[in-house]
Amino acid sequence: MKLTLKVSGKFFDEENSENLSLLRDVIIDLVNNGHRVAVVTGGGGTARRYISMGRKLNLNESHLDILGILVSRLNAQLLLFSLDNIAYPKVPESIEDFNERWASGKVVITGGFQPGQSTAGVAALVSEIINADYLVLATNVNGVYTKDPQKFVDAKLLPKLTVSELKTILEGSQSVNAGKYELLDPLAIKIVERSKIKVLVINFKDLNKLPNILKGNEILGSVVVPE
Template sequence: MKIVIIIGGSVLMEDSNPKKFREYAKILRDLSKDHKIWIVIGGGKPAREYIALARSLGANEAQCDDIGIDVTRLNAKLLKIALGDSAYPEIAKNFQEALKFSESKKIVIMGGTEPAHSTDAVGAILAEFVDADILINLTSVDGFYDKDPKKYKDAKFYSKVTISKMLEVLDNKSMAGTYEFFDRTALDVVSRSKIKLKIANGKDPQNLLRVLKGEVGTTVIPK
């Protein structure tokens, strides 16, 4: 099976704990024995801090995006180190490289690709590009809610949700702030290609295995 996994920077870089990198590395190595794996890494807090500093120095939004991309690639290099020989030795900078590197049968890792594309969008486009069987988004919440569960106690969790419902919530701007989910570009790609998408909390690396078994997270129905 071809699996594309997005690991949010807020998950992997939350406390800069090497234990979390090692736990993910072990799980990913085991998965790669039977599946072809691609991983997209987000920027998290380090990216936000660099972007905020750049913006205060007068950087435009494209320059800020470029800095964010650099940070995602640094995060990707850390996971590559944790994976050792199981990972392809270079960080893929675009989708063509990601596909080419996968011919090695090693785990392929990448960060951002270009300005105005979130790593959610990168993961969705990558899944489409390599014809993945499943796309998994590991974020800092348990799955999809109708509003930020960190701010609202009455936030409703969806074990299954349509893309049209997700877009409805996005249009209502209920997800602003820290609530992380797939952005519009990513949702459009998933919808047009009918990609199987699951969203789950990645703070516990074992949830990667659980979401593959359908035990946790949200399943997104591409309608």
Template structure:
């Protein structure tokens, strides 16, 4: 089974803790024993900090996107280093490069690709392009909510939702480099278009990601909730 996993920079590289990168590498090795994996790493706090400085000195949004992409690729290289011989040695810089890298039999790690796409959107396009069996978005919240649970105590968590419902929830997210959302609008529309089985979950603990993916990979196509996240269906 081919699985595309989007790992938010805010959980992978929050404090640039080498032990956390090592823990993620360990979980990915276990997953890699049973499945083909392509990981897309986000930029997180570091990317937002650099983007904020760039905006203040006059950079436009495309330049800000390129800066964010560079940071995502640095995070990818750190995870590659943690995986060692189990990882493809360089982050692919395009979807075609990622497709070729999979043929190596290694775990493929990459960051952003082009301006205007968050790493979630990259993951969604990649999942469609590769005809992946499942996509997992590991973020800093435990699923998709009707509104931001950090700001709205009455926010409702969805255990199962359609891709169309996902689009309606996140469509108001501002499309700027470094914006925060459990799934951004472009990624949501791509998920709706390609109808891929998708899970959004809290990826702070890499062992949770391991557990959910191993359990849910055998349930692709079933309409059931995910205890540690939200399942998105067509």
């Protein structure tokens, strides 16, 4: 299978970085199971620190976003160095770069591409160009819930939902608390819809079960299916 794995930048914050060896091992495992893997990394706390320093220097929004992108690429580089033999040794800086590196047959790890774009948007673009079987969003919740599970005790995990249903949920949650529950931004949703990409939302802690889930031996998280 061809997979895009979107990993939050917070796993590259020093205090969470013990998870990086888990992530590395999962990628090795996926490759050993015959999958082709693309990884998209976020910027995390380091990105926020640089953006905050940039803001004090009155940089414009594009410049601030580029600082965040540079940090996400730094995170991608850290991860790829740990995968020495199986990852392409350079972080692509655009989708055209990505596409060229993907032809190497190796795992390709990328950070952000452009201002005004979330990591999820990048992951959707990557999924589309490689015709990915799954876009996997590794998050800190167990999947997509009917409501924010941290606020409502009656929130229910949805093992399967459509993109339209996801949109309805995201719109609801955003009006309450912007930025918190944002799995897919408008670009990502547009790409996922037009190319009918299947999205799997799972807890980062369950990443090691991903090979099993892909074999169909285990059901975890939520699958967002094209209509």
